[in-house]
Amino acid sequence: MPVQKLYNTLFEHYGPQHWWPCQTGKRWEIITGAVLTQNTAWTNVEKAISNLIAVDIMSPEKVLAVPDSELQELIRPAGFFTQKSAYLKEMAQFIREQEKHFIMSDDVWDLRNQLLARKGVGRETADSILLYAFDKPVFVIDAYTRRVGERHLGLNGKAAYDVLQKIFMDALGTDRKVYNEYHALIVRLCKESCKKSQCGTLCKELFS
DNA sequence: AGCCAGGACTGAG
DNA sequence: CTCAGTCATGGC
16 A cells, blocks of 8 residues: 555544643643654653653753652653663753754754764654654654565665655655654554554455 | 663674 | 664553
């Protein structure tokens, strides 16, 4: 199935997904979620985010003001808490520097490289932040995208990140709303039917 | 019990 | 550049 057709099929079936999931509506919560969800179930990320909100620590400034040990306990449910607490502070500094010095680049790929230069930020995390926190037109490749690409789009799921990303972006045009919706729909499909072990009935129904 | 979850870093070859 | 080892929790 072509890249574009899968999008149409999923959108017709599910409708808009209203991503990224966010309780406070703050940009920083999206960035926090992007870091905490690295190789981690979203339900666990939600617990960590709820902990942070409960003690009113949901901003770059407040995260930087909290001792490492305390931050680690708050995000413990999300796993890898020692690393991730450091990553969150790394991102908090990044955001604070961008706002303080007014050097937020208008070039998306330049900004992407600046994100990638931070410890804890790989391609997927950088692109999730660009797309969902900053509304930049960048398509996100994750484990789900690779699985769906492999099973339903005839793509090589093991291909390099940037190669897969270019395939999707070349096929979809430059509308960031489409990138936003498509990735959210892929996640929805994988959670409900396109599971790692095997496809469920919905996959067979939609793609037979 | 073991597998899985919206990865990234490090060191080795 | 590719690959294994490492990091950790919670649901099923």
